[in-house]
Every structure is written in structure tokens, then in C-alpha cells.
Amino acid sequence: xxxxxxxxxxxxxxxxxxxxxxxxxxxxxxxxxxxxxxxxxxxxxxxxxxxxxxxxxxxxxxxxxxxxxxxxxxxxxxxxxxxxxxxxxxxxxxxxxxxxxxxxxxxxxxxxxxxxxxxxxxxxxxxxxxxxxxxxxxxxxxxxxxxxxxxxxxxxxxxxxxxxxxxxxxxxxxxxxxxxxxxxxxxxxxxxxxxxxxxxxxxxxxxxxxxxxxxxxxxxxxxxxxxxxxxxxxxxxxxxxxxxxxxxxxxxxxxxxxxxxxxxxxxxxxxxxxxxxxxxxxxxxxxxxxxxxxxxxxxxxxxxxxxxxxxxxxxxxxxxxxxxxxxxxxxxxxxxxxxxxxxxxxxxxxxxxxxx
Amino acid sequence: xxxxxxxxxxxxxxxxxxxxxxxxxxxxxxxxxxxxxxxxxxxxxxxxxxxxxxxxxxxxxxxxxxxxxxxxxxxxxxxxxxxxxxxxxxxxxxxxxxxxxxxxxxxxxxxxxxxxxxxxxxxxxxxxxxxxxxxxxxxxxxxxxxxxxxxxxxxxxxxxxxxxxxxxxxxxxxxxxxxxxxxxxxxxxxxxxxxxxxxxxxxxxxxxxxxxxxxxxxxxxxxxxxxxxxxxxxxxxxxxxxxxxxxxxxxxxxxxxxxxxxxxxxxxxxxxxxxxxxxxxxxxxxxxxxxxxxxxxxxxxxxxxxxxxxxxxxxxxxxxxxxxxxxxxxxxxxxxxxxxxxxxxxxxxxxxxxxxxxxxxxxxxxxxxxxxxxxxxxxxxxxxxxxxxxxxxxxxxxxxxxxxxxxxxxxxxxxxxxxxxxxxxxxxxxxxxxxxxxxxxxxxxxxxxxxxxxxxxxxxxxxxxxxxxxxxxxxxxxxxxxxxxxxxxxxxxxxxxxxxxxxxxxxxxxxxxxxxxxxxxxxxxxxxxxxxxxxxxxxxxxxxxxxxxxxxxxxxxxxxxxxxxxxxxxxxxxxxxxxxxxxxxxxxxxxxxxxxxxxxxxxxxxxxxxxxxx
Numbered sequence: 001x002x003x004x005x006x007x008x009x010x011x012x013x014x015x016x017x018x019x020x021x022x023x024x025x026x027x028x029x030x031x032x033x034x035x036x037x038x039x040x041x042x043x044x045x046x047x048x049x050x051x052x053x054x055x056x057x058x059x060x061x062x063x064x065x066x067x068x069x070x071x072x073x074x075x076x077x078x079x080x081x082x083x084x085x086x087x088x089x090x091x092x093x094x095x096x097x098x099x100x101x102x103x104x105x106x107x108x109x110x111x112x113x114x115x116x117x118x119x120x121x122x123x124x125x126x127x128x129x130x131x132x133x134x135x136x137x138x139x140x141x142x143x144x145x146x147x148x149x150x151x152x153x154x155x156x157x158x159x160x161x162x163x164x165x166x167x168x169x170x171x172x173x174x175x176x177x178x179x180x181x182x183x184x185x186x187x188x189x190x191x192x193x194x195x196x197x198x199x200x201x202x203x204x205x206x207x208x209x210x211x212x213x214x215x216x217x218x219x220x221x222x223x224x225x226x227x228x229x230x231x232x233x234x235x236x237x238x239x240x241x242x243x244x245x246x247x248x249x250x251x252x253x254x255x256x257x258x259x260x261x262x263x264x265x266x267x268x269x270x271x272x273x274x275x276x277x278x279x280x281x282x283x284x285x286x287x288x289x290x291x292x293x294x295x296x297x298x299x300x301x302x303x304x305x306x307x308x309x310x311x312x313x314x315x316x317x318x319x320x321x322x323x324x325x326x327x328x329x330x331x332x333x334x335x336x337x338x339x340x341x342x343x344x345x346x347x348x349x350x351x352x353x354x355x356x
Numbered sequence: 357x358x359x360x361x362x363x364x365x366x367x368x369x370x371x372x373x374x375x376x377x378x379x380x381x382x383x384x385x386x387x388x389x390x391x392x393x394x395x396x397x398x399x400x401x402x403x404x405x406x407x408x409x410x411x412x413x414x415x416x417x418x419x420x421x422x423x424x425x426x427x428x429x430x431x432x433x434x435x436x437x438x439x440x441x442x443x444x445x446x447x448x449x450x451x452x453x454x455x456x457x458x459x460x461x462x463x464x465x466x467x468x469x470x471x472x473x474x475x476x477x478x479x480x481x482x483x484x485x486x487x488x489x490x491x492x493x494x495x496x497x498x499x500x501x502x503x504x505x506x507x508x509x510x511x512x513x514x515x516x517x518x519x520x521x522x523x524x525x526x527x528x529x530x531x532x533x534x535x536x537x538x539x540x541x542x543x544x545x546x547x548x549x550x551x552x553x554x555x556x557x558x559x560x561x562x563x564x565x566x567x568x569x570x571x572x573x574x575x576x577x578x579x580x581x582x583x584x585x586x587x588x589x590x591x592x593x594x595x596x597x598x599x600x601x602x603x604x605x606x607x608x609x610x611x612x613x614x615x616x617x618x619x620x621x622x623x624x625x626x627x628x629x630x631x632x633x634x635x636x637x638x639x640x641x642x643x644x645x646x647x648x649x650x651x652x653x654x655x656x657x658x659x660x661x662x663x664x665x666x667x668x669x670x671x672x673x674x675x676x677x678x679x680x681x682x683x684x685x686x687x688x689x690x691x692x693x694x695x696x697x698x699x700x701x702x703x704x705x706x707x708x709x710x711x712x713x714x715x716x717x718x719x720x721x722x723x724x725x726x727x728x729x730x731x732x733x734x735x736x737x738x739x740x741x742x743x744x745x746x747x748x749x750x751x752x753x754x755x756x757x758x759x760x761x762x763x764x765x766x767x768x769x770x771x772x773x774x775x776x777x778x779x780x781x782x783x784x785x786x787x788x789x790x791x792x793x794x795x796x797x798x799x800x801x802x803x804x805x806x807x808x809x810x811x812x813x814x815x816x817x818x819x820x821x822x823x824x825x826x827x828x829x830x831x832x833x834x835x836x837x838x839x840x841x842x843x844x845x846x847x848x849x850x851x852x853x854x855x856x857x858x859x860x861x862x863x864x865x866x867x868x869x870x871x872x873x874x875x876x877x878x879x880x881x882x883x884x885x886x887x888x889x890x891x892x893x894x895x896x897x898x899x900x901x902x903x904x905x906x907x908x909x910x911x912x913x914x915x916x917x918x919x920x921x922x923x924x925x926x927x928x929x930x931x932x933x934x935x936x937x938x939x940x941x942x943x944x945x946x947x948x949x950x951x952x953x954x955x956x957x958x959x960x961x962x963x964x965x966x967x968x969x970x
Contacts, residue, residue: 035826064812067650067805080815080827087805089649089676090817091642092668098639102646102654105595105630107806110650128642131635329626333594334651334804338770340628341592341653343618345765348590351614352762354530355576 024060024256032057034081044196044222044237045075045144049082051199052113055206056083059254066111067103071096071125074151075117075144075222094125097132100139101322107332108323111210112138118145122158122177133186135322136214140206143179143217144196146224147235154227161234166227179219180313181299184292190216191295191314193302195240196223201310204250204278208312211254213273214321221308240308247287247298247311248280273317280312289315373564376406376431378442382509383455385448387419389503392531392542393510394425398757399527400519402577405568407433409875410757411951416602416695422451433571434882435759436875437951442563444480445509446471447487456480464560466512483557485512490548496541504545511549516560520567521550576724576762580753580872583724584657584683585610586763587731589618589629592770594652597632597643602695603751604657604685608633637665641682645669648679649816651775651804653735657683660702661692663709670744671710672818674841677791677800679738679773682706683747685754688949697949698751700871703925706746707899713838717848718746718899721753722874724760726897733853736771741848742802750920752951753872774801778809789823790814791837798844845900852898855905863890865961866912868905868941870896870926872951873918879954884961891961896926901933909937916964918957922947 022028032053037046056063063085070076072093079088091099100114121129121143132139147164149155154168158177165171183191190212194202202220209216223229223237231238248268255275268280270289280289288294295314302309329336380397384390391412398410407430415421428438444459446452446467453474459465461479469484476482487508491501514521524546528539585607588596598608612631619629634640640656647654658666663684673680686702688694706718717737721727730747738745774795781788781803788811791800800823803812814825821837822828869877874895881891894908909915909930917927924943931938944960946952 062808064808064810065806069646085810085813087803087813088815089646090815090819091645092672092818095638095642095669098634098642099646099649101632101639102595102597102643102648102652103650103805104646105632105643106647106650106652106654107804110806127635128639131639326630327627328630329621329624329628332806333628333630334806336594336628338592339767340621341594341619341770342590342767345767347618348586348763348765351586351617352576355578355582356762 023057025062027057029053029057031085032063032083034079034084037078037081039074039077040226042225043074044146044224045078046081047196047199048142048144048202048220048222049078051202051206053082055203055210058203059207059210061111061210065109066113068113068115069096069100069103070115071117071120073117073120073149075115076120078115078144079113094120094123095128096120097125097128097137097139097141101132101135101137104138104323105326105328105333107334108138108328109332113140113142115142115144117157118143118147118159118179119149119157122179122182126158126177126182130182130186133183133188133215133217136187136189136319138214138321138323140209140216141218143219144222145179145219145235146222146228147176147233148224148228150224150227159235164233178299178303179217181296183217183219184295184299184314188217188314189214189316189319192217192312193219193221193308193310195221195244195308195310197237197240198244198310201246201250204252205312207252207254207276208272208278211272211274211276212315213317214319234306234308243306244308244310247284247309247313250311251279251281253277253279270315271317278312289313373561374442375564375566376429376568378563379426379428379438379440380443380445380513381441381455381458382425382427382445383448383451384423384425384506385419385450386415386417386421386423388447388506390423390425390447390506392503393506394427395757396524396527396531397510397513397519398427399530399577400523401427401429401565402572402759403523403526404520404565405570405572406565407431407435407571407759409435409437409759411437411752412756413950414696422448429565431568434875434879434954436879437953439953439955443513445513447506447509462562464562466509466516483512483516485509485549486552490552491545494545494548496545500541504542507542507545508549511546512553512557514546515550515553516557517563517565518559519565521546572759574762575759577757578724578760579606579755579757580721580724580727580749581607581685581755582610583727583760583763584721584731584747584749584754586614586618587728588655588735589614589731590728590766591732591735592653593629593655593735595630595632595643595647595654597634597640597654597656599634599637599640599658599662601637601659601662603687603755604659604662604683606755607657607683607685637662638669641666641669641680644680644682645673645678648673648738649805653739655681655683655734657685659685659687660689660705663702663705667709667711670716671712671714673744674710674714674716676816676818677742677802678744678816679735679742680744681734681738681747682744683749686748686750694949696751698872698951699921699947699949700748700750700873700919701921701925701947702748703919703921704923704928706748707929715845715900716744716746717741717852718748719853720748720870720897722871722895722897723753724758725763727753728763732766732770737848737851739773740771740799740851741844742773742799743844748871750872774799776801776803776807776812778807778812781807781809781811785811790825791821791840792823793840793843797847798840798842799847800840849900849902852900852902854902855897855908856895857893857904857908859892859911860885860890863892864913865889866892866894866908866915867918868894868896868908868915868926868930869918873920876952876954876957877918880957880961883954883958889961889965899929901930905930906934906937909934909940912940914942915940916942916944916961918944918952920947920952921945
């Protein structure tokens, strides 16, 4: 990866990225929609779905080359609600990462989005989550984090705050697991935290995630309007709006857009694998997202101070992905003809000779 | 050096010797290198043309616990385990007393002479081998001494029985994959033992081996797990994901071992297959389902506890209709059970795995060549039927070496099933539904992720869905979908490998069995026929059963269902699926952790004769 400071005006970047009626592959935004949502009105998850639609449309993604996977839960229903031309798989509770691993190995040319929730990832699926991260699976791993089980009507999840009160469960007396901390500990190569109520930042992070070569973990606080949207919860709209601290203003510039350079102090540009770049305008001048220790410190600070610190916490474009380590053919395995998927007669006979 | 005492030989020098027809039981401690010695013995005998089989009875342990290896030689070509021991080798002090009791009257006991011998029987011949002295004389590097000590009994047996030293040397070179130094160190020990035996023991007159022809020519010696791995690699495998568990690990390790030789793309030098050691069995099957859904041939191999963990995914693969293959190398359950002993105890679990109404295609290979073929056929069926396919092998078939026909290369096109391409979709504008039964066989059309057409996508889910894959809780949608899945299962009956029948004119007693029981069944049938009781035999190769099973039962007055479990699981399935003939089916279920012997089967049939069942 490369990072360098570069000067530019935000206005120019916005102009360059300004959406037209149709995107660069000639599609209107409606073409990126899915089926109508069946989630509660005001659910943070629907905002995230909308951000995915926007980001995909603005980037001009070919939906037929995108796959949407999920586990089980409210969050995991959402892949039905966006990118209607993409294959989707609503799999098993906590097991989305393994299904994604198989899909990615089978066809490494696909762009794969995995959507999960805090119960799906931090409770039943913590093992698969950490192993997918450890393998640097080329996957966008979105956690729609509301600290509560919705579909089963309001139980605490493993990301619920200590001391938090829920109507049916009473007080939670266990400390929360922090998704970003867990990801970082498992050697994630892209860790970001955002807020469902922050469309601009979230879209920039999503676009950056699409351009990252390994696993991109996005922990998105997404309030549950039915069971957990009260001010004592760090996963509520009220808390998020009152306590969000952004590490930086984010902008993403895809490779196909012209970058106009003008004077601007204190910016960091991170070039991403697929040619795009993410521009971070620093608010906290001390945070360098390429510094793992700094990322740990920011997460710890947010836990200590009970603040929602959002932005790109960590990025490392240098690590090989799982599919790179496997040294698979450039042609996806699913596209290989029969004769490439079996040994030659001579090769098998050679093995036979050693068994005779 | 101590000299072996040769005591009271039972077999007189002029008595006829048992040539190529006896059983050797080698008792050693686990982790002492006896696997090399035993494998070398087996291979040398195989190359002398003698029909043999080797059964490794090993503990769930890395080092120290007792292990037995039973080599049976059969001039008649019977390849099942034999219960009687003619020659007992004792290398393990912890079990020497009971091991010595095992030898049949008239048999011989060959023992490490540093082991205590409590009771000497009058009806067997004892040979004490000066193992420690021979090892000391060999002046081997200290670290290797323990490992080559077991070569002493190889040499003594060679001299005693007449095993050709050249074949032992060749087998050592084979074992060490051509590494002459390692083979040479071991051969030196063998030769010293031969020299000692020649001077102090001489050739035994009761048991002899002789080179023969007519049986092993053109055959290979291989375990079922290696065969299955090669079959999968030859059958289009793209992803093997697995979690270590005895007795299936060697199948995954064989895939890994042969992948680079067999599945490197010659044009690019890159891999056309991936092997992933998963974090657990849930992830292993999850990866298989993900890859199968995307359009690749994927497989996991496991054993009983693994399929328990895979249960939820099994139901998903069945209901969401995703191709997947699970090889279950069965071991003894329930629970951790006897992890290093063989069993066929997962038949019911595999057939019905999953909650709600699920049934799966299950294949039963009986020998390594069939393991190889099923490596490909399992993928063909999984993709044609868009479902999970189980292959049930077992520890005996999977981990023990068997004489096998060489594997047949196939370049027939893989059967990839009903997959719509972008061009197909263009032709069918508006008429495609993922779960729509267009052809009346219950199998719907699918598209693969990445198909470049904006009508290709559908949403896969384990929840209730209509013909278009949309979420639905409508009772009619649910019922129609399950009815179609039943129709698909009826189609499966006609697609799975048919049973193998061997019927005798006039015989009225039938045997239905499966998998690795085959060798025991064949031997038992020969012995029963010699006593005047001819039997018909149906070897089941798959579930669901087809009409040929019903017809077979109809043609017999009584049918024994022989299997290696306690509950009579196949018997249970057959009586459920053929209720009108249930009373004809007699369960013969044996579950002691050992491969089935002919003696057990013959005994049970004779008991039934006595009880006037027949």
C-alpha cells in the first residue's frame, strides 16, 4: 500500500463524484434496489441497505458479479433488500463466513458482501468471524450492530453494554465484546467503525471496502428502534448523534474519476488495491490508520470514554489474501472446463504405478 | 547373546504345512514404528502374489498403548479378517501374557526374549528373539534403535516362513519412497534377524509362504481413503475443506498429497483445487455449501462426531438444494466412542441428517476401486440432484490396505446438472423460477453466481420459499415444495448406483449387506455353500433403494441384513421402506469395533437354521 499527503479541495472531489441520472454503466439507481424491506420502520439496517445501494450505483458495480451473503437475524434478512441483480444467500446463524469462504474459493472473481449482526458475529459466529479475518478472506464483512437480538424479541447480545437495561432481560452484567477489537486481534487488514445515521462516512467506507484486497470489517452501529433505541444504550440513535467522534472526514475517489489537486492541509490518501483511493481528512491528527497500535488505542479510548469513535481505524493493503495464498488459477475454478478439473490419464497412471 | 530355546514343536517335520493360509497377529506398542514393519511385511507378501489383508487394531493414543496388526494369508483369496491367530508376535510387555494366549493350538509364538513369559503352553511352539542384542550389534544411531527394533520380527518371520528378502527390501524402498539410506538401515536389521533365525531357528515346517500367480497380477495395494482422495481429484474436486478427525484425516491428507501432482494446471503452473483445514466441522461443511452453491465441486471428509456438527448445514443443503458431498469414514459411536475402531453406525444418522423432513442420498463403497469411482459419482449425483450426497466408508475400508483392481480412468463429461447460462436465460425471458419443476422430475433449474444476465440472480434461503425463491409462509407453497422434493428423491432412486446381485440357482436364503462387509460375506457364503446352504446376495451400494431390492426380497424366503452396528440400522430402513416384506428381513448386526468375520456370519446363519428360521 502507499500513503501520502495530497492537497485537494473537497468541493472538487464532490464535483468529480457527483451522481448523474445514470451511472457509468448506464444504470439508474433503481436498478440497484432489492425487494421491499420487512424490517421495523426506522431500523438502522434499512439505512445501511440504502448506503449499499448508493455506493454500488455510484461506483457503477456490475451487480451480476456481486454476491450477497448473510447469516440469520434481522441484519441477515437485508441482502434481499438491495442489489436485486446479485445472487444472495441467507445461510445459517453465525455461519456466513464459511459459506463466503467456499463461494470465494469457487469463484475468486466475484465481489462478495457478507452481512451479519452482533448476535450472528459476536455470539454464535465469533469463531467463524475470527477465522475468516485470520485468513484475510477477500470479503466485505458488515456487522449491523445494535446490541440486541431483534427477531427473537429483545435478548442481550454479546455487544450489549455492561449495566444496560432491557425490558424483558433486566440488567446486563457482562462486558461487551468489541467487534473492531476482535477483528484487529485476529489480524484484520481493514477495520472501520461507522454509524447507520452517518450516510456520507458510511458510503465512503463502503466504497473503500470494495476496493480493499483482503477482508474489510465494518462495524456499523445500527440502532434497533423496537428493542434498544433508548439513550442508555451506546447502540441508539440518540447516543450515536450525541457521542459520535469522527477520526477524519472521509472521501473515496474511484480509479475512474479524475483527481483534482488543490491546497488542503492535513490529508492522508490511502491507495487501494483496485486503484481507487480513500482520502482521510484528519480530525484527530494523531491517528494513523496504517498503525495497528494506534488503532488499538483508539478502540480502547472509545471503550474507556464511552464514545462512538468512527472512521477508518486500520488498513493494511500489504497482506496476501486467502485466494492469493492458495495460488489458484486466474480463471475462476467454476469456469474451468472438465479437462482442467481432472488429471491427465498419464498423471493418474503415474500415481497408480506407485501403488502397484 | 542369548540363544532362542525351541520348545516342544507341535507340528511334526513331515506333517503337511499350511501354505499361504494362516493368520499372523503382531502385538506392539503404539508409536514404536511397527506400522513400517507391518506395512513392509504386507507388501512383500502381496508382491509374492499371495492374497493377503492387513487389519490395524490401534488405540486412540500417540505412544505407548497396545496395538495389534493382523495379517491374514488366504490361498483361496478370502480377504476378510480371520478370528483365529496361528502365529503370534509379542513385542509389547504390557500385553504379552494375553497375547501368548491368543495363538491357536498348534500355532507358534515369537516373542522378544526380554519380555517375561509367565505361563508356557504345551500346545504352541515358542521362539524367543534376542531383539536387544541384535539391535545392539547393528550399531545403529541411538535415536533410530527403537524404530528399527521391530524389523527383527520381520527378519525372523522371513526366515521362518520363507518370505523372499528381495521383496522385503523392495517393500522398504517403496515405504521410504526410494530413500535408500533409510531403507538400507532397516534392511540391515532385517538381514541380521534372518541370519540369527537361520542359525538358531531354521525354517518352520508348519507354516510356509510360497510365491504364487493368478491372484495379485495387475492389482494394487491401497487403502480406501487414498482411493477416495484420488477419485475426488479425478472427479473434478475444486475445494476440499476438512477438520482433523480419525479415521478420515488421511483422506484429506491424501488430497493434499496428490493435489499438486494431479491438479496443477500445466499451462499456468497454478492450482485447480484448494484444500482448507477449517476451524471446525461446521465451517468445513459451510465452505462446501458455499462452493457448491457457486458452482464448484466441493467435498468434506469427516467421521461420526463431525456429521453431528454438520447436521444444520445438511438440512440447509437439502432444502435450499445446494450440491455438496460429505465423506463419512465411520468409526464407533455414540459420542467419542471408540475413535480408532470400525463401525457402520452412521447409516440412519446420514440418511436422515437434519431437522424436519430430510432424506439424503447415501453411497456405500465396498472396496478401494469403488471409493475411487464414487469420488466422481458423488459429485455427479450432488450436481444432478442439487443436493447433499453422503459417502459412507468406514475405518476398515478407509485406513487398512486392501488388494484392489487398479482405478479406471474416466474422461466422460462431468454431469453438472440443470444449470442455466446467460444465453439460456435470454431464450427463456420471463419463465425461470429457481424452484419450479419444469421437467416433472422434481429437479429445478439453477443459475450460478456471476452469470452475466440481469435475470440470473435468485435469493437462496433456508426459510420457506415459493417457486421463485421468494420468502413465503403460505401453506400451499410449503406443501408444494416438499412434494417436489419427494419427487426429486424418487428421481434419485433411479440415478444412484444400483445394487450388485449374485444369485444362485435354487437358493432361497438371501443376504443383504453393504460396504466393507463384502469380504466377510463372500467368505461366509462360500463356507455355507460348502455345507450345502447356497445363498443369494445383494450388495447395496446406495440409498434410497430402488425396486431391485424389493424384487430381491420377494425372490427369497428369508433375507439376512448384515451390518456392523448394534441397532440394525439398514434393517430398520429396509423394514420401513418395504413394510409388506418386513417379516422376511432378519437383522444380523454385529458391533464390537472389528471388521466383520466370516465366522460370525456363518455362526449366525447356522443358529438360524437350528432355530428353524430357514
